[in-house]
Amino acid sequence: DVKVTQSSRYLVKRTGEKVFLECVQDMDHENMFWYRQDPGLGLRLIYFSYDVKMKEKGDIPEGYSVSREKKERFSLILESASTNQTSMYLCASSLTGVSYNEQFFGPGTRLTVL
Amino acid sequence: DQQVKQNSPSLSVQEGRISILNCDYTNSMFDYFLWYKKYPAEGPTFLISISSIKDKNEDGRFTVFLNKSAKHLSLHIVPSQPGDSAVYFCAASDGNQFYFGTGTSLTVIP
Numbered sequence: 685d686v687k688v689t690q691s692s693r694y695l696v697k698r699t700g701e702k703v704f705l706e707c708v709q710d711m712d713h714e715n716m717f718w719y720r721q722d723p724g725l726g727l728r729l730i731y732f733s734y735d736v737k738m739k740e741k742g743d744i745p746e747g748y749s750v751s752r753e754k755k756e757r758f759s760l761i762l763e764s765a766s767t768n769q770t771s772m773y774l775c776a777s778s779l780t781g782v783s784y785n786e787q788f789f790g791p792g793t794r795l796t797v798l
Numbered sequence: 799d800q801q802v803k804q805n806s807p808s809l810s811v812q813e814g815r816i817s818i819l820n821c822d823y824t825n826s827m828f829d830y831f832l833w834y835k836k837y838p839a840e841g842p843t844f845l846i847s848i849s850s851i852k853d854k855n856e857d858g859r860f861t862v863f864l865n866k867s868a869k870h871l872s873l874h875i876v877p878s879q880p881g882d883s884a885v886y887f888c889a890a891s892d893g894n895q896f897y898f899g900t901g902t903s904l905t906v907i908p
Binding site: 688693719724725726727728729732742774776786787788789790791792 | 800807834840841843844887895898900
């Protein structure tokens with residue numbers, strides 16, 4: 685079974701702090717994704733990566749950056765956290781061919797920015 | 799602008815009856831569609847998919863119907879079970895990325 689793990693289930697940070705959300709998958713998937721889930725808005729794609737050191741902007745990349753130094757690990761970085769980044773963050777991975785392969789999701793990190 | 803919409807935020811169904819969850823999309827370039835189920839405190843899990851070359855796909859109690867002319871898809875669950883109570887997301891792909899709907903919370907009443 686594919687396993688996608690996220691470093692924290694719950695996180696509370698202060699405005700202006702730098703925040704790292706880590707995601708690791710154990711199935712050698714090429715593609716990795718970061719989404720945020722907000723009530724009434726569904727899942728929105730922040731960034732994705734097709735390969736190590738590659739990244740692509742999703743629909744809402746502003747205020748975020750990512751890092752993929754190893755195939756199994758994809759990090760989401762909030763350079764200076766703001767209250768409007770309070771959300772549920774979901775990481776996912778899939779095999780090559782992003783459009784037609786199901787994505788496997790981690791359990792999510794609920795981030796609160798005070 | 800939301801390209802994939804689930805207009806019903808919630809749905810309640812009696813156990814044993816049919817649950818019908820609906821999803822509408824606006825982009826005619828979408829050619830692959832999926833449904834995910836999400837329990838509280840867990841990530842979404844894949845349920846069923848359908849390609850635009852088909853109008854129906856069935857997997858056990860779950861059937862997805864696609865009406866391309868109406869840009870509408872629906873998920874039918876028959877018979878509904880209490881364990882089906884979850885949030886259901888539809889997702890559509892244009893070949894570059896998936897776009898998710900806002901979700902419908904299904905409650906199956908025993």
